[in-house]
Structure formats: structure tokens, C-alpha cells
Amino acid sequence: MSDISESAGHKANPLRWLVVAIPYLWLLVFFLAPFFIVFKISLSQVAIAMPPYVPAFDLAAGISRFFADLKELTFSNYLWLTEDALYWKSYLSSVGIALVSTLILLAIGFPVAYGMARSPKAWRPTLLMLVILPFWTSFLIRVYAWIGILKKEGLLNQFLLWVGAINEPLTIINTNTAVYIGIVYSYLPFMILPLYASLEKLDETLLEAASDLGCPPTKAFWLITFPLALPGVIAGSFLCFIPIVGEFVIPDLLGGSETMMIGKTLWSEFFNNRDWPVSSAVAVLLLLILVVPIVVFQNSQMKAMEAGK
Amino acid sequence: MGQKTLGPVRRSFAPWLDPQAKPLIRFENVTKRFGDFVAVDDLSIDIYEREFFALLGPSGCGKTTLLRMLAGFETPTEGRILLDGKDVSRVPPYRRPVNMMFQSYALFPHMSVEANIAFGLKQDGMPKADIAARVEEMLKLVKLEQFAKRRPHQLSGGQRQRVALARSLAKRPRVLLLDEPLGALDKKLREATQFELTDLQQELGMTFVIVTHDQEEAMTVADRIAVMDHGKMVQVATPSEIYEQPASRYVADFIGDINMIEGRIEASGEGRTRFRSEALGLTADVLDATPIGVGETSWLAIRPEKVSVSHEPPADTSVNAVEGEVWDIGYLGDVSIYHVRLAGGKTIKATRANVTRLIERPITWDDKVWLSWSPDAALVLAA
Ligand SMILES: Nc1ncnc2c1ncn2[C@@H]1O[C@H](COP(=O)(O)OP(=O)(O)O)[C@@H](O)[C@H]1O
Numbered sequence A: 001m002s003d004i005s006e007s008a009g010h011k012a013n014p015l016r017w018l019v020v021a022i023p024y025l026w027l028l029v030f031f032l033a034p035f036f037i038v039f040k041i042s043l044s045q046v047a048i049a050m051p052p053y054v055p056a057f058d059l060a061a062g063i064s065r066f067f068a069d070l071k072e073l074t075f076s077n078y079l080w081l082t083e084d085a086l087y088w089k090s091y092l093s094s095v096g097i098a099l100v101s102t103l104i105l106l107a108i109g110f111p112v113a114y115g116m117a118r119s120p121k122a123w124r125p126t127l128l129m130l131v132i133l134p135f136w137t138s139f140l141i142r143v144y145a146w147i148g149i150l151k152k153e154g155l156l157n158q159f160l161l162w163v164g165a166i167n168e169p170l171t172i173i174n175t176n177t178a179v180y181i182g183i184v185y186s187y188l189p190f191m192i193l194p195l196y197a198s199l200e201k202l203d204e205t206l207l208e209a210a211s212d213l214g215c216p217p218t219k220a221f222w223l224i225t226f227p228l229a230l231p232g233v234i235a236g237s238f239l240c241f242i243p244i245v246g247e248f249v250i251p252d253l254l255g256g257s258e259t260m261m262i263g264k265t266l267w268s269e270f271f272n273n274r275d276w277p278v279s280s281a282v283a284v285l286l287l288l289i290l291v292v293p294i295v296v297f298q299n300s301q302m303k304a305m306e307a308g309k
Numbered sequence B: 001m002g003q004k005t006l007g008p009v010r011r012s013f014a015p016w017l018d019p020q021a022k023p024l025i026r027f028e029n030v031t032k033r034f035g036d037f038v039a040v041d042d043l044s045i046d047i048y049e050r051e052f053f054a055l056l057g058p059s060g061c062g063k064t065t066l067l068r069m070l071a072g073f074e075t076p077t078e079g080r081i082l083l084d085g086k087d088v089s090r091v092p093p094y095r096r097p098v099n100m101m102f103q104s105y106a107l108f109p110h111m112s113v114e115a116n117i118a119f120g121l122k123q124d125g126m127p128k129a130d131i132a133a134r135v136e137e138m139l140k141l142v143k144l145e146q147f148a149k150r151r152p153h154q155l156s157g158g159q160r161q162r163v164a165l166a167r168s169l170a171k172r173p174r175v176l177l178l179d180e181p182l183g184a185l186d187k188k189l190r191e192a193t194q195f196e197l198t199d200l201q202q203e204l205g206m207t208f209v210i211v212t213h214d215q216e217e218a219m220t221v222a223d224r225i226a227v228m229d230h231g232k233m234v235q236v237a238t239p240s241e242i243y244e245q246p247a248s249r250y251v252a253d254f255i256g257d258i259n260m261i262e263g264r265i266e267a268s269g270e271g272r273t274r275f276r277s278e279a280l281g282l283t284a285d286v287l288d289a290t291p292i293g294v295g296e297t298s299w300l301a302i303r304p305e306k307v308s309v310s311h312e313p314p315a316d317t318s319v320n321a322v323e324g325e326v327w328d329i330g331y332l333g334d335v336s337i338y339h340v341r342l343a344g345g346k347t348i349k350a351t352r353a354n355v356t357r358l359i360e361r362p363i364t365w366d367d368k369v370w371l372s373w374s375p376d377a378a379l380v381l382a383a
């Protein structure tokens, strides 16, 4: 007994260090190193070459060449980003779309998660399964399917014409509306799952206690249910907001020329203009913008964990 | 059942004996079904103002369901519940002048102790200053002044229990409902809290209805106890009546320890009954008029502490006596329980207080002994 606990608790145990080191190693190899490369490219200049930027840092050219290259790196691309309104407008528009989508997701996700958490215990695994079910089809295929639904002669317009709700087919595809529909559809499970997790834990006798003390049900929702579901609301909102800001596939496939999202700008900079340095700078800035909500999110998670203890 | 005076009752408070008294709470033929299952079965009781009323019964007999109907969380399937003479069966919980202390305490985890206690007062739209004063008063009442700012998870079980109590008392409800309020506490704390509860109830002059499966708890705190069995009310009486005059074998068995001997009524009349058990060769006189007819099967019920054990037969021939052999002795510290085997094979329990510290017992294993009890110590039960 004692030797087991000793080996497990011993600070110098190499296995223990390995366990701690793995996530850091992972982060180093798959996040920090690529980020560093991207950052370096963002400081380079576009060139008609292979790769399409200078300096290339060819180590075979010798160490003195390396230092000469180092001097060529500049922040001029970042300056360029601040000068061209297109970029900051895209950033702003992305954050705006992500914010509005997150609110819509919350408005739809909360009642769904609440209903699931209050449904008979025997149904809950099935309902949970249904929420996850869309993941069994490729995300890309599902977004393509929305084109079929939303386009002029698509299913939605056919249905509305048939019902008689409209006389003219609606233009939805290639508008921001289509982007919102696509985003809300795609991210809904990421909103529902954390909300469900926190609502399911909610002790129903707390609501009875509130009612007993003279609090009608709607008020009890705001005084008891919502505050206790807040960790889920925060988790779900960040889980949706952060990736939506950088979303590319949905605005590209469903959006139109009016849709400005940084992911799309980044893509066209990279593939249409072949300007790797500028697109790298866009990516680095996007990351910096997202660091703020990620840090806020982590802080709130820590607080929730402390409060739950 | 013949009402017998049982000496001075704990308090001279007995509105249930007054035919003029109006009950504060009245259950009128209340039935509650969950699907096919009958949780509460055609039950009627009256509970009076300022009474400390206990619902006692084994787990699953419908006590909580009864309390929840009174609080408004369940509606009766049949029958009515009257509060102050008004039918409240369909009034939602948040409009009833009744507060409940939950078995799990149900404290709001995201609010401080203070905010928990203030919650009900805020719902009533009480002015802020009054709320603060009342919260302070409540904290003082349950001795938690220095814990006002803590969250429930930072408190011990006993402290949480007191916060729950303070929260349910804060609104000064007409009736306080307590569902196994002390179930989660250890024995010592539970006993201390029982006395605190009775003091509190007297001090505040409120009506308390408590649910418990612990007969000692019910006897300690309550003015009257309702014993329940499978959703039915089997006896409603004061603790001493329940103990000394149980209405049925079920009640007698549920409350305390009792010897039960099967036999027949041999004769009855003039407030006396003669009981005979052929199997044990026992004839006993009981100072109790029984409605059971002569020759009918019945049970002689006698509490172990009312049976004396001796080597010699009692000199007084009016005392009931039977011979047996000491089979086993259970030493409980304060008392010893003698298990005495009678000729017919039946074992009778008799307790003796251990009044000295003698290790050597005057009566010990395998001794031939006489069990005796006076005619007013036992009673005859029909079923
Ligand atoms: N909401 C409900 N649905 C179905 N059965 C219930 C419900 N509430 C209680 N019961 C049943 O009613 C019976 C009495 O329950 P309860 O009043 O909680 O008993 P007690 O408090 O005396 O232990 C139990 O058998 C329980 O299973």
C-alpha cells in the first residue's frame, strides 16, 4: 500500500512529468511552431518565387545569410492592414455576425436544452443522440444541402409558394440571412450540449423551494434556473462565438458579395492574390483578437470550478 | 376505543378535545393517486393552530406526499384541503401562507446565507430595511450571525439545516412544514435540535407539521402524532396515548418495543377483561374494557418495561404471572433486556433498569423465573 502511494505522490517521478509534459509538447509542436512560422511569413514580403515571399531563410546558404535575412523582416504588412479599410471592416463584421449568431443560438438552444433536461429520464439519451446525430454526416455536405434548400428554386421557396405564403420566390441564398441560417444550424449542438449539461444538474427541489417562498415560476426561472445555468451559457457562447468569428466555409458557400467575414478575406488573400505575407498577418491578428474572449472564457471557467467545489 | 386518562399530559394544550375549536388545517377525505398507485388513501385529519403535529410512519407510507399536498406541490386526486376554512387544494404553492423546510434543505447554492433567508421576504415586496432586520433576527434565532455572507457549500450539515429552518421561518408562515428535517444529522445533534425545535415552536406560537419515520423524534417534539400505514391514517393521538393505548397491533409494534401474545377473550365486563392463551397456559386479567367479543381471537400486548422478572412468584395474586426460563440477556448499558422463554416456546421480553454497577446479576442465564405484571399494565388488541 505505502509504496504505491509513495511512488504515485513522489515529485521526481519521471512518469508524472511525462503526463504533465504531453499537453505542453502537443501545444509546442502543433500550435506554437506553426504559429511561429506563420508569424515569420507575416513579416516577409510578397515575391514571385517559390515559396511566394522573401526572405526564404535557406539555411544551406550559410549563417551570415541567415542574419541578413533576419534584417529584412518588417512589420509593414501590419501597417498595410490598418490602412486598408477592407481588413478592419471584415474583422468587425465577423465579430458582429458571430455575436448576433451566438445570441440567436442561445435563444434557440436554451429552450431546447431546458426541454431535454426536463424530459422523462428514459428519453434523455435518445434526445442527446438526436442532437449529436448531424455530426454523422460531413459538415461540408450539410452546408451544401442548405444551398439546395435556400436557393431560388430550392425546397424552401417551393414549399412557401405551394402553401401560398409568397407569390415570388425569396432571395435567401448568397445573403447574410443564409449565412446566419447556416451558422445557427451548424453550431446549435455546440450550444445545446453545455447548456444541457448544466441544466440537467439543476435540482428541481430548488424551484419548489422558490415557489414555496412565494416566487412564481417565470420569476423563479430568472432567479434560480438561469443563474445556475450560467456556466453552461458561458461555455456554449464561447464554444460558438470563437470558431464563428473565423468561419470560412459557411460564408463562402451560403454568403454573397455583401458578406464580409475575415475567414473569407483571408482565403481570397491567400489563394486569389497569392499574398502569403499579408494573409499571414491577417491570421495573426485574428488570433490576437480571439485571445481576448478565450482568456475571459478561461477565467470564468476557473471561477465556476471554484464555486462548484 | 375507551379513552383513558393517562395522568398529566406534557402541556395543558389540547384543542382537539374541544368540540368548539376550529381546525387550522383540515384534510377532508383526501386521496392521492400516482397512476394506479394510491399514495394517500381517503385520509381525514384536523390540525389545530399552534399545534406541533407529527406524521409518523415507515418509509413509503405517503407522509411526504401528504405534506407536499399541504404545501401545494401536489394536488389531491380526491377530497379537499382546507386552510383556515378555505379550500386551498388548487392554490399554487407561491400563494399559500405555508412554508416548507425540505428534506434536502434545497438551499440556493448561488446565494449567500443572508440572501437565502431574504429570498421569501423579497418575493413579498417587503421594504429593504425590514428585510435586513428580519434576516438579522432569523440569523440570531438559529445562531448563524457570523455566517451571513457564506455560501451554503461552505457550511456544515448542521449549519445548513439551520439556514433552511431560518429561511422557512422568515416569512412567519401560518404553518411550517418540516420533511424529515433532522434526517441528515448525527444522533447527538439531532436530539439537541429536537428540543430546539419545540422551544422555537412555543416561542413563535406557530403551527408545525413534521414528517418523520423516527418514533422517538415524533414522541419528543409533537403534541399529537398521526401514525400512517400505506397511505391510511391508523391512529391520531398524543405521544403517551399512542404508546400506552395503541389502537392496533400495527401501531403498538411500530412505536417502541412490545410483547404480543395471541389468545382469546375468556370473559369481559365492568372495565375488566380476562384473556386466555391455551398455547402458553396463560390467563391474564386486563384492566381495560374491550369491544372484542368473548371467544374471539385477540392479542395481549405488554411493553417490556412493564414486566417484572423475579425468582419467586408474586405474593399478590391479583397480579398476572407466568413461569419461564431466562434464554438470553441483552445488556444495553442503562437497561438489560431479559428474553424469557415460556413453556409454550414463546419468548417474552422484559427490561430491568441497571440500578447498580454489579457485574454479577441476581438473575442470570437459564434461571427459572416468574414474569409478572399488574392488570393495568397490559392491553388487549383485536388486530
Ligand atoms: N411523483 C410520484 N410519482 C409516482 N409515485 C410517487 C410519486 N411521489 C411519491 N410516489 C410514491 O408514493 C409513495 C409514498 O411516497 P412518500 O410520500 O414519499 O413516502 P414517505 O415520505 O412516507 O416515505 C411511495 O411509494 C412513492 O414511490
Ligand SMILES: [Mg+2]
Binding pocket: B063, B064
Ligand atoms: Mg419522505
